[in-house]
Amino acid sequence: MFVAPALQKLLDELERLPGVGPKSAQRIAYWMLNTDRETVVRLADAITEVKDAVRFCSRCFNYAEDDLCEICRSHDRDHGMICVVSEPRDIPPIERTGAFKGVYHVLGGELSPMDGVGPDDLHIAELLRRLSDPSVREVIIATNPNVEGETTAAYLSRQIKSLGVRVTRLASGLPVGGDLEFADEVTLGRAIEARREL
Amino acid sequence: MFVAPALQKLLDELERLPGVGPKSAQRIAYWMLNTDRETVVRLADAITEVKDAVRFCSRCFNYAEDDLCEICRSHDRDHGMICVVSEPRDIPPIERTGAFKGVYHVLGGELSPMDGVGPDDLHIAELLRRLSDPSVREVIIATNPNVEGETTAAYLSRQIKSLGVRVTRLASGLPVGGDLEFADEVTLGRAIEARREL
Incomplete structure (x- = not known):
């Protein structure tokens, strides 16, 4: 397989991402090659920055940029x-x-x-x-x-x-907009138990 | 919405990628936050490098790293x-x-x-x-x-x-492993025209 080495390296790294297989990696890599340098470098910078700037909140352990x-x-x-x-x-x-x-x-x-x-x-x-x-x-x-x-x-x-x-x-019950027909037994059971007055 | 600004910026940039919607962007961003710095920075570097190193071959216009x-x-x-x-x-x-x-x-x-x-x-x-x-x-x-x-x-x-x-x-015809039943008329027509002796 003859692929420019820098392109092959990018493909290998992209395929590590969750939900990104060989086809999506190729689609993303070619998009990067065809997109202006500024946009693409902005993504690369955002990735590095997130690793440098983001840590855990010392109180609640959510992601934070400060203490x-x-x-x-x-x-x-x-x-x-x-x-x-x-x-x-x-x-x-x-x-x-x-x-x-x-x-x-x-x-x-x-x-x-x-x-x-x-x-x-x-x-x-x-x-x-x-x-x-x-x-x-x-x-x-x-x-x-x-x-x-x-x-x-x-x-x-x-x-x-x-x-x-x-x-x-949090309450368990039927998802709003869902179909009763497709609800699983446990969810439906909980919805019946937790029924409310109308 | 309270999201760490660096994380929000990464989400915005990821959503520009082809085939990446808000859900996939979030999945990728959280993967990046939970993955060791080295792996993540390697991707960021591969992205920048591809924009710096890859150009068009002067003879065939394929991607190349040299002339x-x-x-x-x-x-x-x-x-x-x-x-x-x-x-x-x-x-x-x-x-x-x-x-x-x-x-x-x-x-x-x-x-x-x-x-x-x-x-x-x-x-x-x-x-x-x-x-x-x-x-x-x-x-x-x-x-x-x-x-x-x-x-x-x-x-x-x-x-x-x-x-x-x-x-x-390149020859047109039925895709190998495909079902004749699902072939479109044009492809099937070409396959009949280009039939070969057995």
């Missing part, structure tokens, strides 16, 4: 409500709803005895320490609605209740 | 056979077949009166100049099997024949 992330620094947020998520990537979808004005705490994973992930591998001690602040009124547990997420929620719930802080969990 | 591309420089290729393609991206699939040992000529597009692309916009004059070398025995036209590609092939064929050089075109 504290923008949410922990904000005076417009309700610091008495803490939403606990597994990963930083779980924060943007919650932010997009506009339904939550509190702050977050990122665990950095979920309890998984099978994979050897125990309470000490997550930022649970740091969460409990935050709860010693008497202004914290409620913790909303927003771990994933799967086995690991539910296990983590149950564990956290016990720990937090013993501190006398209110603990809630 | 001539690796194929034009090679002593293992048959320089008497020239395969004409529309774009550099058409070369790797032909190379992968292993069925062609000649050299290439990249037109840089296809004739398209609708889009205002005429013969002077493509590297046709340069191709005809290459054919003045008496060692050239055959030109294989491998433009795309669509309206623009066929128009370009017909145009080139007239020009090249007038120079007394043999011109051939």
Whole structure:
């Protein structure tokens, strides 16, 4: 195969990206070759910058560019409500709803005895320490609605209740806009249990 | 939306890539944040390097890192056979077949009166100049099997024949491994016309 070596190197690196196979890598590489230098170098710089500038918030473990992330620094947020998520990537979808004005705490994973992930591998001690602040009124547990997420929620719930802080969990039920016909049994079961008055 | 500014910038730049929407951009960005710095910077460097190192071969207009591309420089290729393609991206699939040992000529597009692309916009004059070398025995036209590609092939064929050089075109027919049932009429018609003795 005769491909310019710099192009081959780019193809190899692009194929490491999640969801990028040989065909997409080729499409992206040729786009880069055909696009003006400025646009392409801006992407390369943004990649390097993210690795240099982004670290973990010392309070909530979300991505941050300073010691504290923008949410922990904000005076417009309700610091008495803490939403606990597994990963930083779980924060943007919650932010997009506009339904939550509190702050977050990122665990950095979920309890998984099978994979050897125990309470000490997550930022649970740091969460409990935050709860010693008497202004914290409620913790909303927003771990994933799967086995690991539910296990983590149950564990956290016990720990937090013993501190006398209110603990809630995101509701399970039918996705809005979904078809009842295609709902799985567990989701539908939860939706029936959690039915509300009309 | 609270996202670390460097992360937001990376997301914006990633979304410019072909085939990368907001979800894939987010998946790639979080992968970059969770991957060791060395791997990620290697990609950023490969991107910049490709823009700095890669230019067009002065003979065939394929991508090259020197004045001539690796194929034009090679002593293992048959320089008497020239395969004409529309774009550099058409070369790797032909190379992968292993069925062609000649050299290439990249037109840089296809004739398209609708889009205002005429013969002077493509590297046709340069191709005809290459054919003045008496060692050239055959030109294989491998433009795309669509309206623009066929128009370009017909145009080139007239020009090249007038120079007394043999011109051939890639065969059209059923894709190997395909289902006859799903073949379009034009392809099937060509396959019948070009049927061969068994």
